[in-house]
Amino acid sequence: MLTSISAPQTRQIDPCDHAYWSQVRSHFMLERGHAYLNNAAIGMPPKPVGDAVAEGFRLMSENPSKAKRVFHDYIEDELRPSLAGFLGVQTGEIALARNATEGLYHIINGLDLSSGDQILMTTQEHPSAVRPWRVRAERDGIEIKEVHIPSPLVSEDDIVERISAAIEERTKVLFFCHVTRGGYLYPVKRLSALGRERGVISAIDGAQAVGMLDVDVAGIECDLYTNSLHKWFLGPAGTGFLYVNHAMQPSFTSLYAPGDDPGDDARRFETQGTYDLPVRAALGTALDFLNRIGIANIENRLRMLSDYLRQALLDVPRLRLLTSRAHDISSPGSTIFEFEGINAARWRGPMEAESFLHVDDHDRDGHQGLRISTHYYVTTDEIDRCVDKLREMVRREG
Ligand SMILES: Cc1ncc(COP(=O)(O)O)c(C=O)c1O
Structure with missing residues (x-):
């Protein structure tokens, strides 16, 4: 039930190797005759992931206190470092979450912004981000400036130029998707570099990217990044993470832990209290499944x-x-x-x-x-x- 997470596959696999990919497909439980072409909405986890969740809840009923300990230790000692390794970041930079939306709430409410500050976002952002940004704007008097990005996209340069031209003296945050709902790919590394050059924080909605692309979060050099692991990563429903760059952590406010809290890493930014331990622990099974194929x-x-x-x-x-x-x-x-x-x-x-x-x-x-x-x-x-x-x-x- 608690999967030991394999090292990433390094052998190159032919994307057209029918025998190999048929064998991979045999681990999915999709109803016969159906073709699932809607993974961007919600992922279809392979059987071992579903089994790990079911088994985990059984253990929670059989021996709750033991199960709580076992899951907690697994999540801290095995899952969190392995997930951080997969994303190319440090273990202390990852806060586990229920989904990208939760990560977005933390980003939008944790940033040190006040009346008159401006944030830039593009016209192709998801309501999960747009709505809480509007709440923050109403509450704190910050201004949201939307940068029009045409659909279809024109080019990487076009996106960077439009955002660059929109930055003003009072712009404090660049907020944008890594991959939009429609699957458009934004030049996140260039946009984060632009933010750095202009002294502006870069915060990324990566809900559609991790598990689809080989994402090196540290390599993007952004300040904040969030994702839903139940989409392309094929984790169980209700899983995601928030990345808070170490350098960003002192000026990023946790909604739950006071500034002098001894926990000095990104765990401070996690929603507190008891959570669905078997679901989170099954992320280890999802990561193992992914690693066996190789991102x-x-x-x-x-x-x-x-x-x-x-x-x-x-x-x-x-x-x-x-x-x-x-x-x-x-x-x-x-x-x-x-x-x-x-x-x-x-x-x-x-x-x-x-x-x-x-x-x-x-x-x-x-x-x-x-x-x-x-x-x-x-x-x-x-x-x-x-x-x-x-x-x-x-x-x-x-
Ligand atoms: C770009 C983007 N951001 C955020 C979300 C919200 O994801 P979730 O509902 O898993 O929090 C989605 C969901 O489709 C999305 O496509």
């Missing part, structure tokens, strides 16, 4: 699948691909597109009900399209089936 192999497999999908979509009548085919501004996990003269966002329900194809609508930034997520367990046959269904849906529109 670089996962990213390569995702690139292969999304390149395959984007190529196939080009032949669908009336379809306009919104995701760029250039790798520097598109993530390998999610692809968005729309149809000339059709509101395709309403196809999500029929595609699932009629053909067991799970996709998501993309009804924002002026688009009424769809989002397809291709995690490593997806097959090219499933992609073909989905593209055929899209052709059928277009024909139906007449």
Whole structure:
């Protein structure tokens, strides 16, 4: 039940090695005949992760005090350092959380900002961030300035130039996604460097990035970064983390622990009290599963699948691909597109009900399209089936 976490796989695996990826897929419990192409909404954890959660709750019922001790020690001694290692950061820089939204609440409320200060965010941020920023603006009189980022994206330079031009004397924070809901990839390292050059804090919503890309959080050189581990990392639902750079910690306020609290690392920023120990502990099983494949192999497999999908979509009548085919501004996990003269966002329900194809609508930034997520367990046959269904849906529109 408490998985000992394997060292990361270093062998390079061919993203098209059918036998290998079929064997990986055999560890997923997806209902027969369904194709799960909606991982960006909620991940589909492999069987060992679900089993670890179920077993963990059984132990909690059989012997609660022992279970509490065992889980606590595992989380502190094995999981936290391994997760920090996976992200390339120090153990003391990680606060465990229930999801990215919780991490965003900590970021938005922990920053030392006062009336008249300004924060910059882009027009493609998630409501989980936009809403608490608005609360903070109302409460403390800070100003939110939204930088328009066009959809589709133009280029890395375009994003950096727009944000750079928007920075003012009173700008205190640059807030942006690593990968947007639509799967657009922002140049996070360049944006963090821009923040440093201009004396502005960089805070990143990485909800869609970790587990999809080989993310070296320390290498981004940002101040704050948060993520939901139940998306691309394939952890159990209700898991995430907040990274607080060591240099940032003295000026970042915890909502729960006083400034002179002896805990001098990022654990001070965790929501306190008893939590769902078996769920958090099962993150160790998720990390072990991921490490056995290797994050670089996962990213390569995702690139292969999304390149395959984007190529196939080009032949669908009336379809306009919104995701760029250039790798520097598109993530390998999610692809968005729309149809000339059709509101395709309403196809999500029929595609699932009629053909067991799970996709998501993309009804924002002026688009009424769809989002397809291709995690490593997806097959090219499933992609073909989905593209055929899209052709059928277009024909139906007449
Ligand atoms: C970019 C982004 N940020 C934040 C979130 C919120 O994630 P969660 O509901 O896991 O907290 C999402 C969820 O889809 C997202 O796509």
